[in-house]
Amino acid sequence: MTRRIPRRLIAALASFSFLIPGAGSHAADLPESYPNRPIKLLYGFSTGGPADYVTRLVGRRLAQELGQPVIVESKPGASSTIATNLVAQAPGDGYTIMMGAMNQAVNPSLLPDLPFDQQKDLRAIAIAAFTPNVLVVSADSSIASVDEIVxxxxRAPGSISYGSSGVGTSVHLAGALFGTATGTELIHVPYKGIAPAKLDVVAGRVTMLFDSVVSAKKLIDAGRLKAFAVSSANRSALLPDVPTMAELGWQDFDVSPWYAFFAPASTPDAIVERLNAIIVATMSDPQEQANLLAQGVEPRTSTAREADAYVAAEIGKWGELVKRLELKPE
Structure with missing residues (x-):
């Protein structure tokens, strides 16, 4: 079942409405000529993996519904800022859009010299999906629970280490937030990619790791990793027996890496609403939902306004953590 952004969260974010581009009237009509040429859909990740899957899925549906080719282009590098800058500088005519992820909310504070302003130069079209992380330790570890880690x-500050795929990644921020939420001092061990981090956790050289559910599941099923909790507000369909951090008593812990679609800030409301409707229909399709869940991706739906409010809140949330921990890019 597709979940919308929780209503209580949207209500709590009402104070962010002044940040939302185009939050006023939506009375404008869709231009009769739109679209009359191919649309570019960029994303800042390498091909393969959940981000690629979500982008191409939406690209195919947009092409079907709009009757024009949708050219999906991978522009990896620099934490997705290359792709984001191209979209931020593009005309707001609906012909250049992008799929972005949680780093869209982290980059403004972690990378202060960006050539664009995430909130002024872009507007959200829709939140499309979440990819929960799971807290794991080696199957050979004597640690048996989250409470025991804490x-x-x-008891011994600095004795627990956590791996990540690099500074500012969702798995790094999940570990950092775990430390602040539990009032513990943890040692961060960054790697160049998640694979070597997982191997060192399996071997016991690093205590713990937050990894995406789909990435960790094979080693969990093989009995090489123990799963203690998922980082999202809801349990994962792929690991239904693993509780959330909130269920274990850590109510304020919610790290839910997300995928959303963006357009230049000057894009008319009518075009954004048309694109939003197609994305919502895609994420609400039962067959597509099943395909996404098999990839470890949990589909969501939102209005454009809800998506803008959510991204604004995420920018504030992660900006505060980056500042508090004095994080610097690698």
Whole structure:
């Protein structure tokens, strides 16, 4: 079942409405000529993996519904800022859009010299999906629960380490937030990619790791990793027996890496609403939902206004953590 952005969250974010481009009237009509040429859909990730899958899925549906080719282009590098800058500088005519992820909310504070302003130069079209992380330790570890990790870390500050795929990644921020939420001092061990981080956790050289559910599941099923909790507000369909951090008593812990679609800020409301309707229909399709869940991706739907409010809140949330921990890019 597709989940919308929770209503209580949207209500709580009402104070962000002044940040939302185009939050006023939506009375404008869709131009009769739109679209009359191919649309570019960029994303800042390498081909393969969930981000690529979501982008191409939406690209295919847009092409079907709009009757024009949708050219999907991978522009990886620099934490998706290459792709984002291309879209931020593009005309707001609906012919250049992008799929972005949680780093769209982290980059403004982690990379202060960006050539664009995420909130002024872009507007959200829709939140499309979430990819929950799971907290794992080696199957050979004597640690048996999240509470035991916390107890050991409090007993001996600096004795618990966590791996990540690099500074500012969702798995790094999940580990950092775990430390602040539990009041513990953890040692961050960044790697160039998630694979070597996982191997060192399996071997016991690093204590723990937050990894995407789909990435960690094979090693969990093989009995090489123990899963203690998922980082999202809801349990994962792929690991239904693994509780959330909130269920274990850590109510303020919610790290839900997300995928959303963006357009230049000057894009008319009518075009954004048309694109939003197609994305919502895609994420609501039962067959597509099943395909997404098999990839470890949990489909969501939202209005454009809800998406803008959510991204604004995420920018504030992660900006505060980056500042508090004095994080710097690698």
């Amino acid at each position: 107890a050991r870390a409090r």
